[in-house]
Amino acid sequence: MLRKFKAVFLDVDGTLYRSREYEEHLLQSAVAVIAEMLGLARPEAFKRLMEVKEKVKTVSRSVEVLGLERGRFYDRLADVADVKKYIHPSAAVVGLLRNLRRKGVVIGLHTNSGRKLAGKVLECLGVDRQCYDFIVTSDDAEPKPDPSGYMLLLEKAGVNASDALYVGDRCDVELAPAKKLGMYTAAVYTDKCDYADYFLKSLSEIENFT
Structure with a gap:
């Protein structure tokens, strides 16, 4: 299970x-x-x-x-x-995020971009504030792989590291810091990462963990 x-x-x-x-x-x-x-x-x-x-x-x-x-x-x-x-609306991403929130899962987004650029990307994807609880950008904490952003994610979510799943596409820059803090990690679109607990072929598989 x-x-x-x-x-x-x-x-x-x-x-x-x-x-x-x-x-x-x-x-x-x-x-x-x-x-x-x-x-x-x-x-x-x-x-x-x-x-x-x-x-x-x-x-x-x-x-x-x-x-x-x-x-x-x-x-x-x-x-x-x-x-x-280049970035267009994604019904699949919006549907996934809203389904997770309906299940009571806390959704945090994490990016090295500034808040202004991240906002433009999310708007183009169709991801509005109903899709996530909070976002941590490089305006809020030091960029990845610095641990401060990951610690802020946990603080905002109000959960222990072992109760959180971090999903990313870059092994050393994104997943390694999360793993070192005690989070579980999922690599997406790659099958090679020493710091990944799970490997996802698509984001939709996240629902299996909630």
Whole structure:
């Protein structure tokens, strides 16, 4: 019998939706913002971002290493990125989240993006405030893999780590920190992760744990 969880925490980008085109667009938009804020040509901005990201793993960390204020970067990125062109409503995601909440499961969303950009993504997906209890962004806590965001998820949900399932698509950046704090973890869209307790072929399988 599968374990039942009181809370489910979900990564947003790469988990609630999959879009290679948007990922590429977002990267190019990030490069444009970095170039603008540092006064660089885009090729140089891209080179610097990739060099730093190779070491620190995430764009959120990279922009700080490059000397930019994370909040200002994400606010500007939210203005530049054409989210509506790539992210579209998902009845499946909306239905899943609402079903989980009807069962009494606490739903928390977790993203390294700022609140403004995350809001645009969720709006395009059709995910409104009836679909989740709260969201933790890089405006609220240090970005993944820092544990502060995960601890805030648990605090807001009011549950013990062992009663929470964290769902994400990135092993080292997302699932490893959750696992180290005592949460159960589920990897989605991948079958390789040493920190995953479960492997999901689709998000709909989450209902089996509630």
